[in-house]
Every structure is written in C-alpha cells, then in structure tokens.
Amino acid sequence: MDLRLDGLSVRIDGSEIVRSLSLDVPRGRVVGLVGPNGSGKSTALRCVYRALRPSAGAVRLDGDDIASLSLRQSARVVAALTQESGTDLDFTVEEVVALGRAPHLRGNQALGARERELCREAMERMDVAHLARRGVLGLSGGERQRVLVARALVQEPRVLVLDEPTNHLDVRHQIRLLSLLRGIGPTVLVVLHDLNLASAACDRLGVLSEGRLVASGTPEEVLTPGLVKNVFGVDAEIVPHPLTGDPQLLYTLDSPRH
Numbered sequence: 001m002d003l004r005l006d007g008l009s010v011r012i013d014g015s016e017i018v019r020s021l022s023l024d025v026p027r028g029r030v031v032g033l034v035g036p037n038g039s040g041k042s043t044a045l046r047c048v049y050r051a052l053r054p055s056a057g058a059v060r061l062d063g064d065d066i067a068s069l070s071l072r073q074s075a076r077v078v079a080a081l082t083q084e085s086g087t088d089l090d091f092t093v094e095e096v097v098a099l100g101r102a103p104h105l106r107g108n109q110a111l112g113a114r115e116r117e118l119c120r121e122a123m124e125r126m127d128v129a130h131l132a133r134r135g136v137l138g139l140s141g142g143e144r145q146r147v148l149v150a151r152a153l154v155q156e157p158r159v160l161v162l163d164e165p166t167n168h169l170d171v172r173h174q175i176r177l178l179s180l181l182r183g184i185g186p187t188v189l190v191v192l193h194d195l196n197l198a199s200a201a202c203d204r205l206g207v208l209s210e211g212r213l214v215a216s217g218t219p220e221e222v223l224t225p226g227l228v229k230n231v232f233g234v235d236a237e238i239v240p241h242p243l244t245g246d247p248q249l250l251y252t253l254d255s256p257r258h
C-alpha cells in the first residue's frame with residue numbers, strides 16, 4: 001500500500017509545527033524521516049496513526065484520505081510504534097503481543113491457532129519469546145521496546161510507522177530490527193536519529209528542519225556534508241561503507257583527544 005503525506009500542515013497553539021510536508025512512501029519501501037530535535041518528525045507521524053488531525057493537507061493510503069476511514073479500519077491497516085506506546089498495566093509479554101490482533105477481532109473473540117502462531121513467530125523475531133510469561137512492567141527498556149515491535153508485527157499492517165524504534169536497543173537488537181524492516185512486506189515510515197543506521201536501513205530519506213521538508217532522496221543524494229552542516233549544525237566526514245557503499249558519517253568531537 002502506498003503512503004503519501006500530501007501537503008501536511010499541523011498547527012498547535014498558533015504555531016505551525018509541520019509546514020506543507022509532502023513525502024511519498026511507495027509500497028513496500030522503507031523511508032526514513034530525520035531531522036533535529038523539535039523539527040516536527042513525531043508530529044508528522046502522529047497524523048499517520050491518527051493521534052493528530054492535520055490542519056491542512058492529508059495522509060493518503062493508495063490515494064485515499066485516511067480521514068475517510070473509520071479508526072477501526074485504519075487500525076487494521078496502519079500499525080505504529082510510538083514514543084507513547086506501552087501500557088501502565090502489568091500485562092504479560094504474550095498478552096501485550098496478542099493485543100496487536102485486536103483490530104482484526106470481533107468483540108471478545110479469542111485468538112485462533114494461526115493467530116497464536118503469528119504471536120509466537122513475532123516474539124521469536126524480536127527475541128522476546130523467552131519473556132512470554134513475564135510482566136511487561138518488569139522488563140528493561142530495550143526488552144519492552146522489542147515487545148512493542150512484536151505487537152506491531154502481529155497486527156499484520158500494510159503500513160508500519162515507527163518513531164525512534166531503536167531507542168533503548170543495544171547494537172545487536174538495533175541491527176536486527178532495522179534489518180527486519182527491509183523485506184517484511186509493509187510500507188515503512190521510520191523516524192531515526194542515527195544517520196548511519198538511517199543510511200543503511202532506508203531506501204529513501206526525508207529531512208525535516210523547522211517543520212519543513214528540506215531534502216529528500218536516496219541516502220547518497222541526501223547525506224552530504226553541506227546538508228548535515230546546514231540542518232544539524234555539525235561537521236561530518238562522509239565516506240562510503242567499505243562493504244555496502246552506503247554513506248556513513250564520521251564525526252569529530254569539539255574537543256578531540258588527539
């Protein structure tokens with residue numbers, strides 16, 4: 001399913017936080033949204049999972065305005081891992097993952113054999129199967145994050161939006177998660193802070209600065225020393241990854257040891 005942010009603007013308390021943002025996420029592709037703190041990335045994503053209504057423009061799924069779908073209809077299609085995801089209740093890991101099926105079930109309908117298998121597979125993919133009976137409130141930040149990704153996967157979404165999914169994850173689980181995004185099927189829009197991981201994981205990148213899209217294209221097209229300096233205020237050497245050729249940024253601290 002194609003996802004398109006079509007001239008999206010979001011105004012909150014009189015200030016325009018997202019300004020006429022247009023970005024295409026073609027079916028099955030992984031598009032990364034990057035930008036400095038406060039540039040409007042999470043706000044744009046909130047419009048996709050309908051926690052916010054844009055003040056102008058639209059989020060389109062295969063061309064149709066998402067606002068024309070009921071919340072239940074869009075929950076069957078769009079899964080989100082957000083900064084607010086989680087639960088205050090001490091459900092077990094397997095219960096939280098099973099909640100991902102809720103948009104597909106009627107009333108109190110129980111999970112069938114295929115759905116239980118789906119949950120088991122997602123827990124294995126995210127390396128949380130061994131935690132199935134544990135309460136989520138007792139988990140570490142990274143373990144909880146992996147449970148929430150598993151919950152999003154069992155939703156079998158056609159569009160997956162992730163807001164800083166690598167938060168709390170150790171490097172092995174960061175790589176495992178971002179590797180999974182490629183080729184799992186759904187169209188993916190992901191906010192990432194780590195530009196090197198974004199370069200490796202995303203087919204295309206959109207760069208937000210003060211609510212505006214200031215660049216978009218392949219990582220090679222977008223990640224230039226000039227852009228990184230202009231948008232993030234940082235000097236970076238950019239070198240191709242020796243194995244993959246993906247652009248990788250090398251930074252120098254303001255007070256280097258040498």
Ligand SMILES: Nc1ncnc2c1ncn2[C@@H]1O[C@H](COP(=O)(O)OP(=O)(O)OP(=O)(O)O)[C@@H](O)[C@H]1O
Pocket residue numbers: 012013017035036037038039040041042043044
């Ligand atoms: N509900 C709100 N009320 C007032 N201001 C808001 C609200 N939501 C977001 N903002 C402001 O809008 C701007 C963009 O916020 P947003 O969370 O979208 O940025 P971001 O790019 O995701 O940032 P970060 O990288 O720090 O997560 C920020 O200045 C934020 O303070």
